[in-house]
Amino acid sequence: MVVASLLLPLLLAKPVPPPPPSRMHKLTRILELEDTRTVGAGELDRYLRDADRSIRRRAALAAGRIADRSLVPTLVDLMNDGEAEVRQMAAFGLGLIGDSAAADRLIASLKDSEGIVRARSVEALGRLGDPRLAQNVAAFVVEQAPQTKGLITIRGDDPANPRDPWVELRLALFSLHRLKEPKAAAQALLVGAEPRFDWWAATFVAARLESPLLRPVLVAAVTSTDPLSRAFAARGLGALEDASAVDLLAGLLRDPDEGVAATATKALGTLGDARGVPAVAVLLASPRPALVREALRALAVLPGDRSLRDRLVPLVGAREPWLRGPALQALARSDRDSLGLVLSGLDPDPEWSVRGALAGALADVGDEVALRVLYGALKDDDPRAIPPMLEAVRTARGNDAVDTLRRHLEHPDFAVRAAATEGLAALKAQGQTEVLLAAYRRAKGDGADVDARLALIAALAAQTDAPVQEALREIASSDSLRVVRERAAKALAAAGGATLDPGPERGRPFVDYRVAMAPYDTQPGAPLYSPRAFVKTKHGTVEILLDVVETPLTTASFIDLARRGFYDGLTFHRVEPHFVVQGGCPRGDGNGGPGYTLRCEISQRPYGRGAVGMALSGKDTGGSQFFITHSPQPHLDGGYTLFGQVLSGMEVVDQIRPGDVIERVLVWTGR
DSSP: OHHHHHHHHHHHSOOOOOOOOOHHHHHHHHHHHHHHTOOTTTHHHHHHTOSSHHHHHHHHHHHHHHTOGGGHHHHHHHTTOSOHHHHHHHHHHHHHHTOGGGHHHHHHGGGOSSHHHHHHHHHHHHHHOOGGGHHHHHHHHHHHSOOOSSOEEOOSOOTTOTTOTTHHHHHHHHHHHHHTOHHHHHHHHEETTEESEESHHHHHHHHHHTOGGGHHHHHHHTTOSOHHHHHHHHHHHHHTTOGGGHHHHHHHTTOSSHHHHHHHHHHHHHHTOGGGHHHHHHGGGOSOHHHHHHHHHHHTTSOOOGGGHHHHHHHHTOSSHHHHHHHHHHHHHHOHHHHHHHHHTSOOOSSHHHHHHHHHHHHHHOSHHHHHHHHHHTTOSOGGGHHHHHHHHHHHHGGGGHHHHHHGGGOSSHHHHHHHHHHHHHTTOOSOHHHHHHHHHHHGGGTTOOHHHHHHHHHHHTOOSTTHHHHHHHHHHHOSSHHHHHHHHHHHHHTTOOOOOOOSOOSOOOOOHHHHTGGGSOOTTOOOOOOEEEEEETTEEEEEEEOTTTOHHHHHHHHHHHHTTTTTTOBEEEEETTTEEEEOOSSSSSOOOSSSOBOOOOOSOOOOTTEEEEOOSSTTOBOSOEEEESSOOGGGTTTSOEEEEEEEOHHHHTTOOTTOBOOEEEEEOOO
16 A cells, blocks of 8 residues: 555656757758658648747758748748848748749738848749749839949949848849840840940840840940950850851950950850851960860851861860860861861870760761761760760761660660760650660669669650650659659659659668758857868869858768768869869769769859859759859859858869869868
């Protein structure tokens, strides 16, 4: 009885509730949901309503990255939050989801008391993609523009600074670019027939919209004192394919800024007018190799001029392979007979990229002898040379290339199979479902090399025969990678099939979410640090600040690869003046990766000069390849993970040429 009396209070006592989840637990769980692209059983919705403003903000970012439309009502409610930082992130998340149901609330937020909320709201309107919203955005631009007479000249703005006084106006202009409504853009960019702005951001929009309505903006920007505006003007004038712009572009070839001159050269090639040939040919003698390369690339598409033979032939033997390749193509365009004579006296080039470029030259010649050589070249021992050869065969032979492309669907190299698939898709070849599905089944052995499988899904989606839905259903339910299953599921739904859940990731590398989110939850007395990467090249060292806060998974992967020596000895395989340098491919052709894929971690940071982003083959296909921007590239914002920023060494980046080696990547993390 005594024992029972002692136990009775214990039995009647109420169970002690578990302690509430800690802030770190919530942050870790948010990252896990984001990484698995799931919302939990109402879990993320609860985090969006959490009492802690930092949790609400981080959950809003995750909601945008996951892009589940069921979260739109909660994010719309969050636009009433008392914290401006939360409201602006809710607007950003709504933009990433892209559901037009949020339009009215975002329009209302253009009157928010905080400028950053207004800026992110107008940015989100552009991401919704509804051209009917362009009038609201144009009106916002006119309202935000300085109310002064005459041209509004803006210099020194900083896209990376959220407190920059021009952030609202700049993001509004970029929204007009995304909405692709030239009439509304003209209302914002023009006053009558004259430009409203002398500003690179306005010129960028006019260039990207490619509308004759905005030509006055581009013409005026040719004489701007800002090289960014001049470069974007050159691109835009080339895209308009207006022959009257030849003289304007020819004048920019002498611009002291290399990026401007290179962009103008490329634009003259795009125009295709023979009057541009003499001006471009002058650059063949330039002391700046990057301009020589752009001149060769332009001459490879401009009308041929036999008088250039003596200037082109020496460049076929240039020391740099990135000059030899376009020189062969330019020679084929200018003097086809000379190409045959030159090749007869040359051994096969030791560089695979030059052999690949030669294929384009042979396709341009197009006679029986050239095609015979081209088909023979498809036996090249280096698979990296074959994709451009397949493209050359498709260009030269059209539908007669179908059998050749189909045979290469059985090639052991995934990049060759991807190129063959893309060729079939470009030809719109029908009746290929069984062949493509068989190629997919072979491609399942590619592991994390997804290019061939993603290309096959795109090609299958273009088929019109009955078995295509079953083929897509098989891929959507069986592939080892979620990104492939998800792409197939979307294609299946678009083809009228059932909506399938791609399910969770399978067999992916372990991710320690708690470690990844540690920078969000600093402890008293613990030192704060911002990791740095030091990319060493023959030109010098590039120091990069890594963003462990907004892109924790991407930076963790980059740091791990660097510390394992993965990048040491790889090359910068892609260099585009006024755009990017790109490296980190173990194959050296832009098709390689580390053996796994990364989720995109889209953030609000803009692609200004020196931004470091993750290269992709589509959403959530990041790996080891990274790029550094030469100049602002707003069309990349919100589409590619931006995980770093160059702190020093941009003069080194500007000197990088194709094939330059990444000697070593060192990382400092403070520990």
